[in-house]
Amino acid sequence: MSASDLISPITGTSGPVHLPAAEDWMQGRTLYGGASTLLAYTAAKREYPDLPPLRSAQVAFVAPVGDTVEPRIEMIREGRNVTQLRSELLVDGKPALSAFFVFGTEREPNAVHPAPKADPWPGAPEDAEKVPEPKGKHFISNYELRRAQDTSGPGEPVVRRWFRPKTDHGLDPISLLILIGDTLPPGAMRAMQRQGPLSSINWMFNILEPEPTTRDGWWLAETASDHAGHGYSSERLRLWNADGELVMVGMQAAAIFG
Template sequence: MDLEDLLAAVRAQPDAVCIPQDWTQGRACYGGLMAALLYEAMRQHVSPERSVRSLAITFVGPAQAEEPISFSIEVLREGKGVSSLLGRATQGGQVVTLMQGSFGAPRSSSIALTNRPVAPMLALDEARELPYLEGVTPHYMRHLAMRWGVGALPFSNTPAPAMGGWMRLRGEATRPLDEARLLVLTDAWPPALLPHLKAPAPGSSLSWTIEFVQPLAALTTQDWCRYCAVIEHARDGYGHTAAGVWSSDGQLLALSRQTVTVFG
């Protein structure tokens, strides 16, 4: 199943979605896809004029491929301008992913600015492609095109403070790049701490908050986006990173923060 099939499945039957093996990372379903599906289920409970402003995601446990997952949504409050929702993805009676979402209609304001300039990185045609390699890279990467443009590769014993590059969906029909698809892209990059290690070791996201710049730029799934994560602190097997996502021409699309665990 491709991404469009899975998004359609969670809209049609959110209480029984099976994620195929080719969307996994290690023993678990890919976290970016879990977030995208839970968001897509959440989006069905909010009026269209209220855009998603922020999502707070906790990966409680690993979701298993090929087994039914239920995506349930609770509307916590429907205010005059903002809707607050809580989403749960459960499997086998256990919560695997939690999401709190804030959706808000635009309002009149005299303030309009951005303080997050695009991160410098190698030009697209100079950036190193990160190919999908059977048995080496996670399965989900077959669905993504990525090119390394900032920092070093994982497990290269390189103490770089930042990591990132270029990204877009691979092999999908051309569609608008909406928030669900942006979630799939943004979580694709490995934890920015991994280049500091000199040997392979597991690492994964524990919690993730992402804030979307609305209205989203009019991009498609064939457009390249930029991503750059900066390490702010790391100790005791946990790291804290802050990232930006931009269009190829430097329009800010989203701000992302993650707490990651590293077993090395």
């Protein structure tokens, strides 16, 4: 099912919500980060439909999110230009995800400094090698993936992939960025001494382009570990469009098990 099917039961009203499409977006025993964050964002937008564009978010993945959630929205402050609110997903009455969203109207720019294009440039996605799909049920099956780096296996803790959704999810541009912005595994997977599970603890991101577009649905994503040790990794996340223009940046703490 599409991501639109996943969020369609979210109405902006209180009470538990059952998600029939959750099974297609699971990562182990929880909805993967982009899908669960999209639920929290959708709940906020449907309760407050006149919010300005999303600029930034801080998300805590507290506990597994399954096929039944209860959204809880709290307006923190509504200023002249910036609105801040908290959106939580409750499971069995307890927070499983807590997101703090910052929305802001566009202003006359006083500082203009466009982000540099993707470097090193991996070449066009159409020319890249396809990545095999994982075995079994996994949210990544919703995407077509292609390689965007020469290295594979252990090595520098950076993961780069071209990817695009297999279907049109019918999402607005910002909802699509939220869905896809946390797609890749942590870069620290390349520095692991033995195979084991990894889990995102949080996700902070900034939206650089409020109306992002790309070519033929392709996006270039990167996760890179700045430091891994003591069972955790500090990760940088970046997302470019098919022309190498940076549209989203983020940071994340990941738990490295095993």
